[in-house]
Amino acid sequence: MNEKEKMSFTVRELGASDESLVNEFFDAMGGESRALFNRRDYNRRGALKYCRTKDKTRRYYVFLSEEKIAGYVFFLDFHTTVPELGIALRDELAGQGIGGELMRFAIDTAREAGAGGIQLTTHVANVRAQALYEKHGFECRGLTKNGMELFYLLKFIK
Template sequence: MRWWDIDPVLELEKDLFPEDAWSRGMFWSELAHSRGPEATRRYVVAVEDERIVGYAGLAAQGELGDIQTIAVARDHWGTGLGGQLLTELLRAATAFECAEVMLECRVDNVRAQKLYERFGFEPIGFRRGYYQPGNVDALVMRLTTAPDGGTAAGSPSAQGTESNG
């Protein structure tokens, strides 16, 4: 897959987030920040048998990393792929020298919340009506990174994530 082949990502996005899917323009805008020496974004894609089965993104702003998304194809839920993608994003946060990583997770997505907690993320509050048009609240979570570039709580190891960014 070439980095500009976003049609498969758009298809997976629409399947997973039918009411909240990003448009092609939103993806292009984000990808524009992920290329070149001044890049402030990192995107990874998980591919299996030439099929995109997951993708994830991180935006860095100084010492703060913001996880934009982690999306895993439904037939890969429970396989550990979400953790592998998260590990790649945390590596990117380390490369960007982020002291903290933030994310927002739908309050009704308990599976994702448990994944983030296993990696050391802590809930710090709620953002009301964030996910539009579904108007679902988000749980805001934070991870503080350790001076050595690891996480304060450590993280499960990841293996086998194929990433293109």
């Protein structure tokens, strides 16, 4: 594909038959992304669990391209005023601004659901993610208790 050509994605909620897509996505993740995003396989396990049983307090959305997961967006505590966001892109798609597309989708989704904002945490070493969050209006509110993560908050202006 021409590098300048914009990729198009099918976006939908993660479903019961998506376990192999989820496993392929996490298997393809390189060491750096695993260390920054999927320590102890925590996020893979969360996504697989959602495929098996839809947890009403969560939402998982996948961005599909060529029958693979290009990236995904998920919310924990989606029913609360300030849901917690997670976001990840395939390594080979990083650095092309696609994270911004995922983020715009996440912000629109939370707003449409009536949230007052979005919170998230990210590893202190994840400078790419931090740049993305700050670009989209998130404010860094400092370190979390474990000293390894930064806490970010985006407040929606009504």
